[in-house]
Amino acid sequence: MTSVTETPRVLDGIAIAAEIKAEVALEVAAAREHGYTPGLAVILVGDVPASQIYVRSKVKTCAELGIYSEMVTPAATATTEELLDLVHSLNQRAEIDGILIQLPLPAQVDTNRLLEAVDPAKDVDGFHPVNAGRLLSGASPEQVLAPCTPAGILEVLRRSQIPIAGQRAVVLGRSNIVGKPVAAMLLNASATVTICHSQTRNLEALTREADILVAAIGRAGFVTPAMVRSGATIIDVGINRITSEAELVRFFPGDAKRREGFLKRGSTIVGDVDPAAFALAGAYTPVPGGVCALTIAMLMSNTVKAARLRRL
Numbered sequence: 001m002t003s004v005t006e007t008p009r010v011l012d013g014i015a016i017a018a019e020i021k022a023e024v025a026l027e028v029a030a031a032r033e034h035g036y037t038p039g040l041a042v043i044l045v046g047d048v049p050a051s052q053i054y055v056r057s058k059v060k061t062c063a064e065l066g067i068y069s070e071m072v073t074p075a076a077t078a079t080t081e082e083l084l085d086l087v088h089s090l091n092q093r094a095e096i097d098g099i100l101i102q103l104p105l106p107a108q109v110d111t112n113r114l115l116e117a118v119d120p121a122k123d124v125d126g127f128h129p130v131n132a133g134r135l136l137s138g139a140s141p142e143q144v145l146a147p148c149t150p151a152g153i154l155e156v157l158r159r160s161q162i163p164i165a166g167q168r169a170v171v172l173g174r175s176n177i178v179g180k181p182v183a184a185m186l187l188n189a190s191a192t193v194t195i196c197h198s199q200t201r202n203l204e205a206l207t208r209e210a211d212i213l214v215a216a217i218g219r220a221g222f223v224t225p226a227m228v229r230s231g232a233t234i235i236d237v238g239i240n241r242i243t244s245e246a247e248l249v250r251f252f253p254g255d256a257k258r259r260e261g262f263l264k265r266g267s268t269i270v271g272d273v274d275p276a277a278f279a280l281a282g283a284y285t286p287v288p289g290g291v292c293a294l295t296i297a298m299l300m301s302n303t304v305k306a307a308r309l310r311r312l
Helices: 013-033 049-065 080-092 111-117 129-136 148-159 179-188 203-207 245-251 256-265 275-280 291-310
Strands: 039-043 068-072 098-101 168-172 192-196 212-215 233-236 240-242 268-270
Touching (some): 013 049, 013 148, 013 291, 039 049, 039 080, 039 291, 049 291, 098 291, 129 179, 168 179, 168 203, 179 192, 179 212, 192 203, 245 256, 245 268, 256 268
Parallel strands (some): 039 068, 039 098, 168 192, 168 212
């Protein structure tokens, strides 16, 4: 395997997110000068602690940037029909530009029906089939509400001056939330894209061809050094909690700070990429502090975009 002589470049998602939020705040101020304030409604069904923390963070960020927000909290026993009525009411409200349904939903709720009930013009998560179709058709990024995490990945690449056009991109994972949309966005940006998944043969041979490797497969440390071409850009989307001593030693050997945190909390976070693979990269997103930092920033950006597009 080719050795790497230069120190890999860390792509700081926190700093990039701060740039985007500052730009959004300026757009919100401009919108107010034109007589409207972008508005976001977040639907949080039930009492899932992790979801509550995440939603509160979204609402707080709205306040910081000047976006109007509402958090709607139906009971965990809410039926699909009750939630459909709620979505329809939000679709009709002029001051609400974006509707976000926090996932996962309780088992009794038909998630697809609910997501498809959202007005595509207010679908700031980018999950509606209309927006997915626009993305796949190659519509202008200014006219598409794209899923927030894939949109954040493209912002990381562009703002870090990582070439996309003409590059070979390999996406690990085919979810509707990350894998498929980021593949479409990279293709729209003129990369040559391969999507890999659990049934892909000769996986290592394919990933080693990547100039840009996006790992969104949901498995801790799945991407090993043997799967990475020297100098590639690695985008690690995964957030996996590990709780065993064996995994700690495997992924973070000799890392005293990481061990201290592990002993204190009983767990630590690792991405879909084995940290040892980053040494081969030309650039990479860390976990945490990489792609995950962009998701809320892109939600804010989508909300402002939705508000603008609705008033054209």
